Amino acid sequence: xxxxxxxxxxxxxxxxxxxxxxxxxxxxxxxxxxxxxxxxxxxxxxxxxxxxxxxxxxxxxxxxxxxxxxxxxxxxxxxxxxxxxxxxxxxxxxxxxxxxxxxxxxxxxxxxxxxxxxxxxxxxxxxxxxxxxxxxxxxxxxxxxxxxxxxxxxxxxxxxxxxxxxxxxxxxxxxxxx
Amino acid sequence: xxxxxxxxxxxxxxxxxxxxxxxxxxxxxxxxxxxxxxxxxxxxxxxxxxxxxxxxxxxxxxxxxxxxxxxxxxxxxxxxxxxxxxxxxxxxxxxxxxxxxxxxxxxxxxxxxxxxxxxxxxxxxxxxxxxxxxxxxxxxxxxxxxxxxxxxxxxxxxxxxxxxxxxxxxxxxxxxxxxxxxxxxxxxxxxxxxxxxxxxxxxxxxxxxxxxxxxx
Numbered sequence: 001x002x003x004x005x006x007x008x009x010x011x012x013x014x015x016x017x018x019x020x021x022x023x024x025x026x027x028x029x030x031x032x033x034x035x036x037x038x039x040x041x042x043x044x045x046x047x048x049x050x051x052x053x054x055x056x057x058x059x060x061x062x063x064x065x066x067x068x069x070x071x072x073x074x075x076x077x078x079x080x081x082x083x084x085x086x087x088x089x090x091x092x093x094x095x096x097x098x099x100x101x102x103x104x105x106x107x108x109x110x111x112x113x114x115x116x117x118x119x120x121x122x123x124x125x126x127x128x129x130x131x132x133x134x135x136x137x138x139x140x141x142x143x144x145x146x147x148x149x150x151x152x153x154x155x156x157x158x159x160x161x162x163x164x165x166x167x168x169x170x171x172x173x174x175x176x177x178x
Numbered sequence: 179x180x181x182x183x184x185x186x187x188x189x190x191x192x193x194x195x196x197x198x199x200x201x202x203x204x205x206x207x208x209x210x211x212x213x214x215x216x217x218x219x220x221x222x223x224x225x226x227x228x229x230x231x232x233x234x235x236x237x238x239x240x241x242x243x244x245x246x247x248x249x250x251x252x253x254x255x256x257x258x259x260x261x262x263x264x265x266x267x268x269x270x271x272x273x274x275x276x277x278x279x280x281x282x283x284x285x286x287x288x289x290x291x292x293x294x295x296x297x298x299x300x301x302x303x304x305x306x307x308x309x310x311x312x313x314x315x316x317x318x319x320x321x322x323x324x325x326x327x328x329x330x331x332x333x334x335x336x337x338x339x340x341x342x343x344x345x346x347x348x349x350x351x352x353x354x355x356x357x358x359x360x361x362x363x364x365x366x367x368x369x370x371x372x373x374x375x376x377x378x379x380x381x382x383x384x385x386x387x388x389x390x391x392x393x394x
Contacts, residue, residue, distance in 0.1 A: 023324060024343040027385045031364050095362070097385055099341060129288050130268060132304040132322040133341050158284055159266030160250035162194055169194045169250050172268075 012108045016056075016076035016142055017116065017124040018068040020048065020083075023099040023133045025064035040096050047086050051079050059116055065128075069116060073142045074150055076104050077175050080136040081153060085177075088134060101135060103127030104175075106142035126163045127172065136175040143173055154178040180213030180238070186225035190246035190263075191239070194229070197253045198236045204243045204260030204277070211240040244280060255290075264299070273308070282317070291326070300336070309345065314394075327387070331394055332378075340382045347382045350394040361389050 022044055029037040041064065048066060052058055056070035056079060070076035080102045087098040105127055107120025123139065131137040143155050155173035162169045191210065193200055212219055212230060217237060219230045230237070236254075241247070248266040249256055255272040258265060264281035267274050273290040276283060282299035285292050291308035294301060300318040303310045307325045314331040319338045321328050327345035332338050334355025340347050346366075351357065356375020359382075361368050366388035382389050 023341075024385045027343050028364070031386060091383075092360070097364070097383065099383075129306065130286050130304070132286075132302070132320065135304075157266070158286070159248040159268055160192060160194055161268045162196065162250040162252050162270075164252050164270050 011111045012118075013069075013111050013116070014071075014106075014108045016070040016073045016104055016106045017109060017121055018056075018070070018076050018080060018102060018104045019062075019125050019128040020066045020068065021101045021128050021131075022064040023101060024097050028097060040098070043090065043096065044087075044098060044100070047083065047090070051083050051086070055079055059114065067116070067121075067124075072147060073104075073106050073145050074148055076106075076142070077136065077138060077146075077150060077153060080104060081175055081177060084134055084136060099133030101128050101131035101133055103129070103131050103137045104142050105139040106145050123163070123166065123170070126166070127161075130158075130161060130172065138173045138175050140171040140173065152178050179215065180211040180240070181215040181217070181219075183210045183212070183219045183228065184208075185210055185228065185242070185245070186221065189221070189226055189228050190248060191241060192222075192227050192229040193232070193237065193239070193247070193249040193251075195232045195237065195249070195251035195254050197234045197251075198232050199254045199257070199272075200232070200237045200239075200249055200251055201257045201259070202239045202241060202247055202249075202262075204241050204245065204258075204262055207240065207242050209242075210245075213238045246281070334378050337379045338381070339379075342384045342387055344386045345384065346387045347384055347389045349380065349382060349389075349391045351380075351391065352394050357391070359391065361391070363387060363389055 055075040059067040091098045105124035109116040109118040109120045158172040160169045243261045246263040251269045253271045256274045258276045261278045265279050265283045267285045269287045271289045275293045278296040280298045283297045284302045286304040288306045292303045292310045294312040297315045301315040303321040305323045309326040310328045312330045316333045318336040322341045324343045329348045331350045334351045355377045356373050357380035359380045362383040365386045368389045370391040
């Protein structure tokens with residue numbers, strides 16, 4: 001990373017950072033072989049691009065996961081739930097284990113080219129670790145900044161979460177279709 | 179002897195820890211007692227939350243039966259002995275053992291096993307690497323683990339959804355209940371001793387484990 005020449009060269013962006021993680025991809029590869037695994041990954045990425053492209057952006061691919069960014073917290077939650085509905089349908093119709101976990105946090109990371117870095121990115125990455133397959137976990141920082149009511153979506157409190165390396169506990173919510 | 183605190187009506191206990199063990203014991207009493215005594219309990223949210231924090235010391239807290247409890251910790255084990263209301267626990271790497279709950283339970287760990295007794299409401303249990311054992315659930319069950327087995331007893335009245343990547347799934351259903359079962363495994367065996375029915379939906383999926391459904 002080339003350091004900026006002065007602090008004013010640092011550009012931050014406010015928005016929602018989401019991480020997705022495809023559970024069981026390694027085991028699926030070992031059992032079904034590379035070709036089927038590649039098809040699974042392509043199906044996953046295709047669905048992701050269809051849902052994300054008009055409302056946010058894919059920041060980067062991370063093996064069997066993706067980092068996403070949305071300017072609006074509402075868009076992040078709505079897209080995440082639409083993705084989970086699609087993955088659920090595909091899992092049962094096509095017999096694919098599209099077990100995807102999603103974690104969302106809102107903050108102001110530093111933009112480094114197309115990438116994003118900083119504390120809020122780390123928090124979002126930790127949140128996805130606590131999510132179950134098919135689940136969307138959202139930090140309170142995200143639910144606090146919804147710019148409009150989300151029709152048909154409810155947030156259920158998961159409880160306090162203390163994460164390694166983070167000084168303060170955060171409260172997480174599970175986003176669900178009401 | 180710990181320090182004792184009276185409980186505002188309707189308050190829940192919130193415990194935030196880092197590395198010490200957290201043990202909460204429910205018993206026939208009306209107040210809360212915390213040990214070590216120098217550990218403080220603060221009242222927040224207009225009396226709705228009684229909160230205590232601990233970094234590395236072990237905590238033992240005695241509470242009345244039926245109290246709602248939420249706990250977040252990094253690496254200490256969490257143990258709840260007795261009967262509680264609703265329970266929410268998260269841990270990064272400690273094991274979690276819960277007694278009985280009259281209400282819902284939401285238990286999650288990144289790398290630790292989860293053991294739950296009798297849950298009267300909805301039970302969610304999620305861990306990345308560790309087994310899950312839930313004795314009996316009256317309501318909905320959602321349990322997921324990446325590498326570990328899942329054992330669940332259910333009343334068979336509400337949806338049961340279980341997923342594991344590489345472990346065995348066992349579901350024990352109360353006598354006389356018949357599920358709409360969707361059982362999937364990519365490489366293991368499936369054994370279902372229950373007749374097909376419409377009493378509740380049972381979804382169990384594993385990538386490389388076996389599935390067994392039987393009557394309790």
